[in-house]
């Protein structure tokens with residue numbers, strides 16, 4: 001093990017620490033998620049991924065054609081496509097697709113036995129479909145989470161051999177809705193979300209059996225579960241075309257062939273950008289036991305990656321990390337991380353209930369509260385935006 005989890009103090013709680021020197025670019029740890037779920041709009045918009053591990057189900061060519069809106073496109077070097085279409089299988093009862101028999105069986109034994117719709121018809125009447133639809137109406141893209149990971153989490157407890165142990169494991173993830181010491185309240189507790197959350201709560205109760213997890217599904221418990229997801233949920237992204245690009249770029253080609261391939265790839269990305277904008281990946285959210293112990297820094301020394309093109313997480317060192325150093329990731333995406341200290345603090349307080357004291361924040365302590373009118377406007381938009389309860 002390259003790392004260990006240690007208690008830091010009553011402010012930060014626990015954290016992840018290096019047990020040895022970890023050079024820049026090295027893989028610090030790899031882990032499978034406890035649960036993972038594709039975003040609701042991402043699935044509805046035909047981003048085809050394994051329902052269990054998010055591995056792409058489209059070939060690179062199918063993916064490129066769909067994203068570029070060009071159904072005549074022919075991808076050179078088809079041998080660089082990593083999608084194994086022959087391994088794809090589906091649940092005989094509901095038609096849910098998986099990248100392999102392994103994923104099908106694992107999903108069934110972990111949660112799908114409870115959640116299987118038992119029919120291939122999708123008429124929108126099943127309580128799980130209703131829940132998903134209600135979520136989609138509340139949460140338009142860009143997506144940062146999905147309510148549909150909650151049924152999966154609940155079914156995982158219900159189906160576990162030892163449900164109490166599993167429940168304990170899940171409650172080990174930070175799940176508070178308030179930080180009394182700092183008088184911070186999670187964004188989801190705001191008045192503007194009360195109606196949407198009540199609707200989702202009632203739909204969730206109707207959608208999943210909750211014999212064992214009953215106490216978790218009081219209204220207060222539901223808010224805690226949402227806080228747990230908001231605080232610990234890690235975005236997952238997979239893509240057949242980016243895998244193809246990586247493999248094709250490693251081919252031993254002549255200078256001329258390499259130039260033609262680069263031009264092809266540039267043009268393809270231009271077309272995909274025009275047709276699909278930023279939405280190129282299969283995207284979802286997952287909960288990881290080890291990675292969720294990593295605290296935030298605005299100047300992180302590690303970042304999550306999906307080197308296996310599925311939900312298996314690889315935590316990669318962004319800098320040289322010395323033995324004993326704390327391993328920190330950024331909870332903010334690249335765009336938000338580049339914002340002013342004021343904006344970063346606002347997002348971290350509302351979504352993660354802490355005030356960041358990382359070296360970068362300390363360095364910027366004298367900066368004005370708002371650095372640009374653009375950020376002021378965005379902050380204002382944020383306050384008015386009605387329903388979006390994640391970042």
Ligand SMILES: C[S@@+](CC[C@H](N)C(=O)[O-])C[C@H]1O[C@@H](n2cnc3c(N)ncnc32)[C@H](O)[C@@H]1O
Nearest residue numbers: 012013014174231232292293294295296352354
């Ligand atoms: C994903 S958990 C990280 C592990 C957590 N420290 C624990 O004890 O379980 C996220 C929570 O950790 C705390 N946290 C993370 N980064 C922090 C930081 N830089 N300063 C203070 N608290 C932090 C916050 O309470 C946050 O909501």
